[in-house]
Amino acid sequence: MPHEQRMQEIKKQLEILLVNYFREQYPDFPKGKVVASESPDFVVKMKNKHKLGIELTRLNPANAVVKTAEMLVQIEFREELVEQMQELFETGSDEKLFVKFMFSDKQIISPERELAVRSKMVATIRAAVDGKDDGSFFHRILSGSDLPEGLEQVMIAHHPELKSSVWERSNNLGISNNVVDDIRLAIAKKDEKLRIYQKQQLDQYWLLITTDFLRADKNINLLNKIRNEEFESRFQQVFVLDLMRARVIPLIENIK
Known part of the structure; x- marks a missing residue:
């Protein structure tokens, strides 16, 4: 295609x-x-x-707010992290999800914490969708203590018509x-x-x-x-x- x-x-x-x-x-x-x-x-x-x-x-x-060089570096890091989280999730699941990640600008995720954040976030998403009805619309908003430090909110949604997963950084248009x-x-x-x-x-x-x-x-x-x-x-x-x-x-x- x-x-x-x-x-x-x-x-x-x-x-x-x-x-x-x-x-x-x-x-x-x-x-x-x-x-x-x-x-x-x-x-x-x-x-x-x-x-x-x-x-x-x-x-x-x-x-749109003009992005500084520092912001662009952070955006690239976050988008790579989202991509890695999707890949990790899909190694153990064929669920088709629409997931949005809202990162914190106050608590920046350091490269040293990347692995821990990735692992915790994927485990949390797996738990959130466990047992959902695949035949109807589903959505859940995760926030606060559900999330590793550096993430403010995560939206997870599913609909039976969704045949391809889409995982994105929130406000990715600016x-x-x-x-x-x-x-x-x-x-x-x-x-x-x-x-x-x-x-x-x-x-x-x-x-x-x-x-x-x-x-x-x-x-x-x-x-x-x-x-x-x-x-x-x-x-x-x-x-x-x-x-x-x-x-x-x-x-x-x-x-x-």
């Missing part, structure tokens, strides 16, 4: 996992069958014959300098394509913006700031799904 095609397949598998994550965390998600589609990404078919389209996009930090502007940009880009989605003549269209962890350098009360902002869109509803907090943040509700 060509590399590009394989990457597209993995992307769709992750989208299926993410829309199920959203459904689990959002109590007002409509009851119905979620069907993978194109333009929009998913259609929810409800018993009353209504159809809801859901489009997914990832929050891209267009205004950390935003202006989260609100980046959210506006994400909405604007998808609003431009809404007329394409509307060709399916669905009853509603929702936009789901996913992000690993809403984090910014200068905004201490970032979640409050986002909630207090006025966002505009032609989608009926717009949400942010914060993966590491397992939290849905409604941004826009245009239901009449």
Whole structure:
């Protein structure tokens, strides 16, 4: 299979996992069958014959914090550690998982501790997924004493449609300098394509913006700031799904 095609397949598998994550965390998600589609990404078919389209996009930090040489070295070390943890885990398991690692910037993992961190983290993940139901969506957030020093949080998720494991460093696209502007940009880009989605003549269209962890350098009360902002869109509803907090943040509700 060509590399590009394989990457597209993995992307769709992750989208299926993410829309199920959203459904689990959002109590007002409509009851119905979620069907993978194109333009929009998913259609929810409800018993009353209504159809809801859901489009997914990832929050891209267009205004990313500039990385120093020291930060780049640390990023390379962390990504190698994540890769090694995945390899170690997969030597004893064929579980297909989506795993996100949020490293601490206060407690840096030294090269001397790399082996111990790797071993403890893999054992912890194995214990966390032991006995899970392979036929349904599963997710767990690990934090605090569950983790070796140097890691703040780890998100583990699984869905039966996920055929390839994806293990990543959290916020691997970068950390935003202006989260609100980046959210506006994400909405604007998808609003431009809404007329394409509307060709399916669905009853509603929702936009789901996913992000690993809403984090910014200068905004201490970032979640409050986002909630207090006025966002505009032609989608009926717009949400942010914060993966590491397992939290849905409604941004826009245009239901009449």
